[in-house]
Amino acid sequence: MYNAPISDMLFVMKELAGLDEIAALPGGEDVTPETVQAVLQECAKLCEEVLAPLNVEGDRNPSRWENGQVHTSPGFADAFRQYVAGGWQGVQHPQEYEGQGLPKLVGTPCVEMLNAANLSFALCPLLSDGAIEALLTAGSEEQKKRFVPKLISGEWTGTMNLTEPQAGSDLAAVRTRAEPQADGSYKLFGTKIFITWGEHDMAENIVHLVLARTPTAPEGVKGISLFIVPKFLVNDDGSPGMRNDVHCVSIEHKLGIKASPTAVLQYGDYGGAVGQLIGEENRGLEYMFIMMNAARFAVGMQGVAISERAYQKAAAYAKERVQSRPVDGSSKAAVTIIHHPDVRRMLSTMRALTEAARALAYVAAGESDRAHRHPDEAVRAQHQARYEYLVPIVKGWSTELAIDVASLGVQVHGGMGFIEETGAAQFYRDARILAIYEGTTAIQANDLIGRKTLRDGGAAAQVLIDEIGQTVAELGTHEGAAFKSMAKHLALGQQALASAVGFVLANAKRDPNAVFAGSVPYLKLAGVVLGGWQMARAMLASQRLMQDDPKFHGAKIATAQCFAVHVLPQAVALEAAIVSANGAEGMLALSEDQF
Amino acid sequence: MYNAPISDMLFVMKELAGLDEIAALPGGEDVTPETVQAVLQECAKLCEEVLAPLNVEGDRNPSRWENGQVHTSPGFADAFRQYVAGGWQGVQHPQEYEGQGLPKLVGTPCVEMLNAANLSFALCPLLSDGAIEALLTAGSEEQKKRFVPKLISGEWTGTMNLTEPQAGSDLAAVRTRAEPQADGSYKLFGTKIFITWGEHDMAENIVHLVLARTPTAPEGVKGISLFIVPKFLVNDDGSPGMRNDVHCVSIEHKLGIKASPTAVLQYGDYGGAVGQLIGEENRGLEYMFIMMNAARFAVGMQGVAISERAYQKAAAYAKERVQSRPVDGSSKAAVTIIHHPDVRRMLSTMRALTEAARALAYVAAGESDRAHRHPDEAVRAQHQARYEYLVPIVKGWSTELAIDVASLGVQVHGGMGFIEETGAAQFYRDARILAIYEGTTAIQANDLIGRKTLRDGGAAAQVLIDEIGQTVAELGTHEGAAFKSMAKHLALGQQALASAVGFVLANAKRDPNAVFAGSVPYLKLAGVVLGGWQMARAMLASQRLMQDDPKFHGAKIATAQCFAVHVLPQAVALEAAIVSANGAEGMLALSEDQF
DSSP, X not given: OOOOOHHHXXXXXXXXXXXXXXXXXXXXXXXXXXXXXXXXXXXXXXXXXXXXXXXXXHHHSOOEEETTEEEOOTTHHHHHHHHHHTTGGGTTSOXXXXXXXXXXXXXXXXXXXXXXXXXXXXXXXXXXXXXXXXXXXXXXXXXXXXXXXXXXHTSEEEEEEOOOTTTTTOGGGOOOEEEEOTTSOEEEEEXXXXXXXXXXXXXXXXXXEEEEBOTTOOSGGXXXXXXXXXXXXXXXXXXXXXXXXXXXXXXXXXXXXXXXXXXXXXXXXXXXXXXXXXXXXXXXXXXXXXXXXXXXXXXXXXXXXXXXXXXXXXXHHHHHOBOSXXXXXXXXXXXXXXXXXXXXXXXXXXXXXXXXXXXXXXXXXXXXXXXXXXXXXXXHHXXXXXXXXXXXXXXXXXXXXXXXXXHHHHHHTGGGGGBGGGXXXXXXXXXXXXXXXXXXXXXXXXXXXXXXXXXXXXXXXXXXXXXXXXXXXXXXXXOSHHHHHHHHHHHHHHHHHHHHHHHHHHHTTTOHHHHHHTXXXXXXXXXXXXXXXXXXXXXXXXXXXGGGOHHHHHHHHHHHHHIIIIIXXXXXXXXXXXXXXXHHXXXXXXXXXXX | OOOOOHHHHHHIIIIISOHHHHHTSTTOTTOOHHHHHHHHHHHHHHIIIIITHHHHXXXXXXXXXXXXXXXXXXXXXXXXXXXXXXXXXXXXXXXXXXOOOOOHHHHHHHHHHHHHHOHHHHHHHHXXXXXXXXXXXXXXXXXXXXXXXXXXXXXXEEEEEOOOTTTTTOGGGOOOEEEEOTTSOEEEEEEEEEEETOSOSSSSEEEEEEEEBOTTOOSGGGGOEEEEEESEEEOTTSOEEEEOSEEEEEEOOBSSOTTSOEEEEEESTTSOEEEEEESSTTOHHHHHHHHHHHHHHHHHHHHHHHHHHHHHHHHHHHHHOBOSOOTTOOOSSOOBGGGSHHHHHHHHHHHHHHHHHHHHHHHHHHHHHHHHHOSOHHHHHHHHHHHHHXXXXXXXXXXXXXXXXXXXXXXXXXXXXXBGGGSHHHHHHHHTTTTTTTSOHHHHHHHHHIIIIITTTTHHHHHXXXXXXXXXXXXXXXXXXXXXXHHXXXXXXXHHHHHHHHHHHHHTTTOHHHHHHTHHHHHHHHHHHHHHHHHHHHHHHHHHHGGGOHHHHHHHHHHHHHIIIIITTHHHHHHHHHHOHHHHHHHHHSOGGGO
């Protein structure tokens, strides 16, 4: 059972992420409130009715590898046909290539629903999105025309091929070779691992985007090029032709997302896999980063999605399971466990984290839309900088908290949570990959420090810190415990974030180890404070709109209060870990053989 | 691979838990340093060589149910024979019944090793320990003589039967009936679920201790009696006789601890399961609590054990896996990942949490020994009070942190951590049960508030808070960043704990929901501060002993420093969540249909 939280989605889009402003930008003519509502409702229907019921099935019947073929979980191929038939693959892609051309802010709740309904399934469209993005950015006109409409129609799907057995996240170590041929094509040779939906039977062709080195390439990350290697070569009429020399030699046995086949792909065992260069030689990493930034944001959304789903399941159980009398003696009989304060604490924490992470991600999506659509270049650049600052936080923080939220979901179920039939454990297993793939939390945190904080001297961070200050001031004009708690803890959080940014700027050159030892705490601190900021903005909006829907807005203010008291205080603890070079000192003092 | 951390175990036993003092108490004549070292080394040998290699095997080949029989995982039965042949089941039990009669402090590292080596396996002896404890406390002489030596020899094993489908943790709702028979025995009828090692093929008999109600019993927890129901009735000569009417109708399909069979037991489907009353009628809960307190402490040790094992695996991987250049530019080549600051942060955090949890648990074990062995009754009572205060913290905090530590262990492995073959994921799955069984963290936290803080007006807590103050003062007499960090954050932690205890005492009657909404944060705060206190004591001892073993003691001080900077600051964040009645206000403000 999954119910798309459309009310909260629309609230966040309108009140926090600026849907109306974005709709008013060039290209937003079709983005009427009615259209948006209709898109969300249609998407919810598909996700709730078709995809969500397959989630458990996929876990129980993982995709299987047999003689080079992957058989996907029962029902998945049919569900994929319904998904693409509805036009969902194209929501955010240009109309020119048969997409809908809707803003990212409108596409984002669809991404959330899809992932909440069925994370394993959703990975397939997610990877196609990445391939489309890379082709649109760096592909030739001919490549775009040949591949993008097929990817949007879902006749074909896409993959990203980065990782190799010896290389992991270290792309400098990529060894796959691409040898130029007389006809302008390349032949590829090498092994790629951890390729999500790298082989399957849901579409007639698979478009692999592959990082490899040409013979003359320089060493390291500056010598990587991006190639397009379809599973079936494409005939001149656009139909799939000869089988290419890329083969799935196994799929992984994983902790979670079991329906999603994670392939080991072998390129060139039978003479070379035919590929085409995308864009210019040796600029592959740059293109891949475009694709990865989109994918990282989407993985952040997966964190929101799994959190929401785990919360819904736990809340439903807590309303139904009768056990023990209430601690306040208000009943002599046993009550449903939602009446027990600690169950409330767990559910409220799950809910507060999920809503904050959703708000932050949607706000980031809105920034991306402004960065793409605003007519003024300088304004675009400002929004791009803010979007880029937020991406590693959306990815890193939302996924780390998804693990905690899924774990709380198990805990709410008690002993039943540990039994696989209950289903809560699947979220705990599935969520665990989110903080790893598309760059671990440490990689996000390094990005946040290196490219997003140091490079602009903390400018993007400072603008956010200043705006948080304005919100704190606005909170101060309101009465009541909820607003007072939020004002107090958001102000402390703002100071903690400012202090952490100051520490990073002051020490990165002098003592990089100390700064990077605090990189993940810095990312989490930023997530907690920025998430708290969105909850503060939400409570201000809800106060204003209270009479429209007292049940919704009352719940929002109470949930924000929980965030203020139960989550925001972590900011100060995280700050202590970051700004104390002693923290790094202790761990760096140990020699390798002392571990 | 598992290496028992004997150096740290001995250090904690001697320097923090007072092994010498305990050895000097009556009954400690055999507890020489040589004996203790030999016990630990022998136990390590069995755990490292026999039990640890079976851990993955058990996960891959879970115990199976077939027609009422449970077939345990390959190798387990043979390993159990070796375990009992070595006398390990009897380490802490009285010599009078063929045990070794060693202090709990000496038995505790053995429990840790056993659980670190193989959690699923270790549950079987753990349950036998509980049964032995209950029989020794409440059984008749005849019952003790008949059952205890067989349980200690491992010819038979024991179980605890509390949970029923409708009852969960709420023992007031137990429905299993016990009907008195003319011969003084009882016939039992009912269904028990979640019975760990409730059926298996490793021993010739299984001794079920079962909570049930007699026909005249009052309602609720005051009408529960404890019965002994062996799988095979016991002949007069002590040999197993007729099959009793208790049958395993299924076992659970679980997230983890898959080798450990979790049984649904049906009593009385064929005329009634023959049982004997233990102790007095209607006092079953009281006896069960004795058993549960021992079991809760042991589950806390499981948290330490899984944390240690996950840490060892992650550290080994980090020393071996080569990836990426160091952030400080000290090498042009890729290095082993243990050189990356965030990997260090993760490993150091795992290590700091594990060592702190171990220290706190062993100190608690020492308190139990003093409570049992000290000649002075008043002193015994003091130590008993302290032990009882610590048990829910050892259980709740060590198990919650074990989940985090196991999750960090997966993260250190990156993508490989998500692949089941690697083995890191098993700890993440196995650890998840620890915060649930033998009373969830919320149940521990309610116990900490109700029985352990309110009942004595905070006296036991206050003594600890005062002693922490003495340690803070002692830290202040030392130079160096490590001691300064610890002094600062331990002092803040002490204040936070005092503030939380004050809040609980002041508000429990007036606003129980607010207090219990902060119960788990209070438990975690107590764990963080008391664990930090032990790390502070450890660093003082290590400073004193530095020249004996600079490698060990240097690492201890550095690890304590990490705890001070990366873990202790959480105390202040937790305090904010506890003492702010607003925190409860927000979550309690939501009506059921707003969730």
